[in-house]
Amino acid sequence: MIQAQKGTKDILPQESANWQKMEAAGLEVFSKAGFKEIRTPIFEATELFARGVGDSTDIVNKEMYTFEKSERSLTLRPENTAGVVRAYIEHGFHRLPQPVKLWYKGPMFRYERPQAGRQRQFHQIGVEMFGCAEPSADAEVINLAVKYLNNLGLNDLEIEINSLGCSECRKKYREAIKEVLKPYLAELCEDCNFRYEKNPLRILDCKVDSCKKIFEKEEIQKVILGDFICDDCKAHFDTVQEYLAALNIPYKRNKQLVRGLDYYNRTVFEIKSNNLGSQNAVCGGGRYDSLVETLGGATTPAVGWAMGMERLNSLIPQAVDSRLDAFVISQDTTQAIKFANELRNNGFSAEFDYSNKKFKKQLDKAAKAAKYAVILMDDEIKSNTVTIKNLDTSEQVNVSQNEYIKYLK
Numbered sequence: 001m002i003q004a005q006k007g008t009k010d011i012l013p014q015e016s017a018n019w020q021k022m023e024a025a026g027l028e029v030f031s032k033a034g035f036k037e038i039r040t041p042i043f044e045a046t047e048l049f050a051r052g053v054g055d056s057t058d059i060v061n062k063e064m065y066t067f068e069k070s071e072r073s074l075t076l077r078p079e080n081t082a083g084v085v086r087a088y089i090e091h092g093f094h095r096l097p098q099p100v101k102l103w104y105k106g107p108m109f110r111y112e113r114p115q116a117g118r119q120r121q122f123h124q125i126g127v128e129m130f131g132c133a134e135p136s137a138d139a140e141v142i143n144l145a146v147k148y149l150n151n152l153g154l155n156d157l158e159i160e161i162n163s164l165g166c167s168e169c170r171k172k173y174r175e176a177i178k179e180v181l182k183p184y185l186a187e188l189c190e191d192c193n194f195r196y197e198k199n200p201l202r203i204l205d206c207k208v209d210s211c212k213k214i215f216e217k218e219e220i221q222k223v224i225l226g227d228f229i230c231d232d233c234k235a236h237f238d239t240v241q242e243y244l245a246a247l248n249i250p251y252k253r254n255k256q257l258v259r260g261l262d263y264y265n266r267t268v269f270e271i272k273s274n275n276l277g278s279q280n281a282v283c284g285g286g287r288y289d290s291l292v293e294t295l296g297g298a299t300t301p302a303v304g305w306a307m308g309m310e311r312l313n314s315l316i317p318q319a320v321d322s323r324l325d326a327f328v329i330s331q332d333t334t335q336a337i338k339f340a341n342e343l344r345n346n347g348f349s350a351e352f353d354y355s356n357k358k359f360k361k362q363l364d365k366a367a368k369a370a371k372y373a374v375i376l377m378d379d380e381i382k383s384n385t386v387t388i389k390n391l392d393t394s395e396q397v398n399v400s401q402n403e404y405i406k407y408l409k
């Protein structure tokens with residue numbers, strides 16, 4: 001038997017109500033702030049991710065689904081920021097009034113070891129805001145993440161923020177981290193040794209326990225907690241925090257937060273839940289002022305985030321009442337089909353019995369599927385009436401066929 005691939009999951013009918021809720025919440029919350037949806041292709045040139053996500057990241061080094069077609073190297077998108085940036089450049093969005101505010105949702109692909117909270121095909125919903133370097137943009141996107149979570153009934157997640165500074169600040173920070181970690185190189189994992197050469201800051205994002213232990217050492221914490229950001233970056237970060245305070249958004253400064261991708265500068269943030277186990281991050285984001293230029297566009301500041309929808313789904317309660325409004329019960333299929341159709345035309349959800357089973361069987365089915373039974377047996381048909389039965393209370397009334405829609409409404 002052919003089965004779904006390891007690390008992939010079917011989203012079954014009984015789960016789709018939650019997924020529709022997550023998508024509808026995005027549309028509602030982001031539209032209110034003037035963000036428009038963009039849908040980019042699922043596969044892109046491999047080069048886009050190598051350059052856009054960064055060739056020192058786990059994503060590019062180990063996790064990409066890459067294949068060849070007509071001698072071109074293509075990759076299933078592991079995240080969507082690079083694709084959105086490519087579209088921004090390709091369609092000349094820099095000529096539009098700035099900022100350009102976009103949101104997306106859809107499947108992403110990473111070849112990782114499947115485990116709780118980690119799949120090979122998973123979904124992200126995210127926002128990207130281009131063309132605004134002001135701290136108000138950072139606060140705006142963080143606020144959107146919070147509003148989106150609130151809309152789904154999630155009010156108690158932890159927001160962690162940090163500033164990585166500009167390229168000058170990062171250079172100083174990088175050197176200090178390299179210096180203090182040097183004596184521990186032999187004890188750090190293989191990946192961290194690779195990162196040491198390629199992108200030392202990312203060492204602090206390592207999830208290996210023995211590495212995490214090393215980061216707790218006093219001299220290393222001193223470097224992490226030290227202040228490397230310049231006055232401009234500090235002023236930017238302070239203002240972001242003032243805006244968050246004005247919005248009553250509680251947050252924690254986590255000076256060890258660096259994020260897994262190469263392109264971030266200044267503000268970075270994550271949103272975590274205590275109810276998720278070890279893969280506890282729901283949302284990750286930050287500012288990426290050099291990415292548009294890196295991918296061949298004009299210098300364009302940008303800030304955004306992405307949320308993992310599977311992790312989100314496991315935090316929101318399963319939708320309960322998925323019953324239809326009405327189930328039409330009749331021994332006359334022509335009547336049943338006609339009345340179900342009329343109910344639907346009038347805004348109700350309705351079903352009928354396709355194979356004309358016995359009254360009792362149809363009623364059993366109705367009781368499971370719907371809130372009301374609309375009954376059209378011989379008596380009703382003869383008298384041009386319908387019987388409407390409330391399937392919760394078993395109360396029933398007989399009304400004329402001209403009136404029953406009005407009655408149900």
Ligand code: ATP
Nearest residue numbers: 110117118119122260281282283284306307308311
């Ligand atoms: P992690 O540290 O958990 O690997 P990440 O830094 O790789 O996260 P991002 O690239 O920032 O994750 O993606 C944003 C969000 O997408 C994550 O916070 C998470 O909720 C979700 N996500 C990332 N990878 C997976 C995956 N393999 N399966 C399910 N969700 C994922």
Ligand code: MG
Nearest residue numbers: 058059112260
């Ligand atoms: Mg990851």
